[in-house]
Amino acid sequence: MRPSLWTPEKCESFVENGWWPNKTILDYVSDSATDTPDRVALVDERTTYTYAELADAVDNVALGLVAHGVEPDNMLAVQLPNRIEGVVVHLAAIRAGAIPNPIVTIYRENELRYMLDKLDSVAYFAVKEHCGFDFERMIRGIADEFDALENVFVLDDGEALVDETRSLTALFETDWAAQTDSDHRTLDDREVGPNDTSLVLFTSGTTGMPKGVMHTENTLLSAMSSQIDVLGLTSDDVIFAPSPIGHLTAIQNGYRAAFMLGTACVLQEQWDGSRALEWIESEGATYTAGATTFLTDMTNSENFEEYDTSSLRLMMTGGAPIPPEAVQEAHEQFENLTVCRGWGQTENTLPTINFPTDPTEALRTKDGRPYDGMEVRIASPETFDAALPGETGELQVRGPFLFLGYYDDPERTAASFTADGWLKTGDKASIDDDGYVTIEGRLKDVIIRGGENIPVREVEADLRDHPSVGEVALVAMPDERLQERACAYVRPADPATPPSFEEVINYLTERGYITQRLPERLELIDEFPRNAIGKIQRYKLREDVAEQLDMDPVTR
Numbered sequence: 324m325r326p327s328l329w330t331p332e333k334c335e336s337f338v339e340n341g342w343w344p345n346k347t348i349l350d351y352v353s354d355s356a357t358d359t360p361d362r363v364a365l366v367d368e369r370t371t372y373t374y375a376e377l378a379d380a381v382d383n384v385a386l387g388l389v390a391h392g393v394e395p396d397n398m399l400a401v402q403l404p405n406r407i408e409g410v411v412v413h414l415a416a417i418r419a420g421a422i423p424n425p426i427v428t429i430y431r432e433n434e435l436r437y438m439l440d441k442l443d444s445v446a447y448f449a450v451k452e453h454c455g456f457d458f459e460r461m462i463r464g465i466a467d468e469f470d471a472l473e474n475v476f477v478l479d480d481g482e483a484l485v486d487e488t489r490s491l492t493a494l495f496e497t498d499w500a501a502q503t504d505s506d507h508r509t510l511d512d513r514e515v516g517p518n519d520t521s522l523v524l525f526t527s528g529t530t531g532m533p534k535g536v537m538h539t540e541n542t543l544l545s546a547m548s549s550q551i552d553v554l555g556l557t558s559d560d561v562i563f564a565p566s567p568i569g570h571l572t573a574i575q576n577g578y579r580a581a582f583m584l585g586t587a588c589v590l591q592e593q594w595d596g597s598r599a600l601e602w603i604e605s606e607g608a609t610y611t612a613g614a615t616t617f618l619t620d621m622t623n624s625e626n627f628e629e630y631d632t633s634s635l636r637l638m639m640t641g642g643a644p645i646p647p648e649a650v651q652e653a654h655e656q657f658e659n660l661t662v663c664r665g666w667g668q669t670e671n672t673l674p675t676i677n678f679p680t681d682p683t684e685a686l687r688t689k690d691g692r693p694y695d696g697m698e699v700r701i702a703s704p705e706t707f708d709a710a711l712p713g714e715t716g717e718l719q720v721r722g723p724f725l726f727l728g729y730y731d732d733p734e735r736t737a738a739s740f741t742a743d744g745w746l747k748t749g750d751k752a753s754i755d756d757d758g759y760v761t762i763e764g765r766l767k768d769v770i771i772r773g774g775e776n777i778p779v780r781e782v783e784a785d786l787r788d789h790p791s792v793g794e795v796a797l798v799a800m801p802d803e804r805l806q807e808r809a810c811a812y813v814r815p816a817d818p819a820t821p822p823s824f825e826e827v828i829n830y831l832t833e834r835g836y837i838t839q840r841l842p843e844r845l846e847l848i849d850e851f852p853r854n855a856i857g858k859i860q861r862y863k864l865r866e867d868v869a870e871q872l873d874m875d876p877v878t879r
Contacts, residue, residue, distance in 0.1 A: 395420035420513030427569035535730030576612035596620030
């Protein structure tokens with residue numbers, strides 16, 4: 324499947340300027356399998372693969388896919404946790420000329436129905452059970468709804484499967500070259516090229532049903548290559564991947580980074596802060612990436628002092644608001660760690676990042692500078708023209724990291740770009756005189772109360788300082804007269820002593836907030852709904868408060 328957004332001339336210019344490597348991730352795996360065959364490539368809770376074993380497994384599983392009728396450009400839905408089998412299936416799909424669609428394991432029937440239908444996926448891959456959930460039962464309950472879905476592969480770990488389900492374990496263990504007339508030459512003729520679509524990844528869905536983002540090998544490899552250069556990663560590093568491989572963070576900063584460097588990627592199957600520290604110590608991990616939650620869970624682990632984490636020297640964090648104090652605490656707690664904040668989306672990977680050598684204050688408070696070749700600008704929300712340094716507006720980007728468009732959605736693709744090729748990110752930000760980007764929220768996070776804008780992130784930041792507030796999200800609730808009013812969702816710091824509505828209002832009033840910018844309802848919550856990388860799903864909070872208003876319209 325060829326890209327629709329990039330013209331042949333644009334593709335050629337990116338290659339000529341050195342921004343696109345014109346390779347695939349399989350080229351890196353092949354090189355390491357030849358040059359350092361016994362070097363460790365992947366580690367998970369159960370086993371270890373060398374580069375030679377990885378290359379052999381990819382070819383074998385790819386031949387198995389061909390034997391099961393997978394054709395070039397077919398879509399494969401891969402809902403596997405952080406296990407070696409998940410990475411191999413991703414790569415085997417590309418080797419067979421198909422397109423992997425990694426899916427995070429928190430998604431259930433509703434999201435899966437949407438994705439399988441949207442892509443006409445011909446195969447689905449899952450583990451039978453993960454975190455107490457039966458994925459085989461889920462897919463069997465909906466599989467008959469999709470005419471295109473020909474194969475369901477489940478990693479059984481010795482458990483019995485229903486007759487209609489194929490064993491993913493058997494797909495790995497069968498010698499497909501011996502069973503069929505196919506061999507590596509069959510795969511060479513089918514393998515995805517550098518400018519073909521090699522990944523469809525659905526957005527993380529903080530605003531509603533996700534969109535299918537298409538990337539090529541060139542867009543993905545160029546972004547990760549730039550990041551490797553900026554961070555100074557080398558083949559001596561060991562990559563730790565706790566973020567799910569159904570998300571771009573682990574795909575890029577996990578196994579793709581490792582394979583580009585010819586080093587090891589350590590996969591943590593189920594997130595636990597203390598277990599992460601144990602992995603870092605046992606594997607000598609030097610680099611990791613993840614949302615703020617991953618950072619704070621490790622820093623705040625009650626078992627922190629039990630582990631030697633001195634090997635960890637770099638962490639890239641982004642994907643959700645990053646309190647400066649979280650970065651500061653990590654720098655104080657980890658012996659050798661530098662946290663580099665960055666900003667990115669599924670559509671543009673990671674256009675901005677802090678360099679490890681940046682000033683301490685920038686590392687704490689800024690969301691990075693653009694890489695060479697990537698352009699960023701702030702567009703005025705009123706005039707849509709470029710804003711002046713320091714002014715707030717919509718962050719827009721363009722350059723070689725950008726996606727190809729949304730799958731089978733030309734209208735939303737076109738609406739996402741300006742006439743001169745800038746991606747309208749929907750994020751509100753500013754750029755200072757030194758070129759640092761500061762993310763200030765989503766444009767849609769602005770609550771407009773009777774024509775008056777409520778500064779969501781500002782209110783949230785002040786409320787976080789209240790001693791009884793553990794976490795907060797301010798969302799719009801519908802109002803017949805004013806259109807929108809503000810509701811504060813609060814997770815108490817101590818469930819036994821939650822803040823009252825009056826305390827919240829008095830606290831903000833003492834800090835100079837006018838009445839129009841105060842929350843007009845307080846909802847206490849045990850846990851926030853989140854997507855796979857820890858972002859609060861604000862649309863779910865908006866839906867919840869709308870339902871609450873129907874039952875209890877009283878402001879409190």
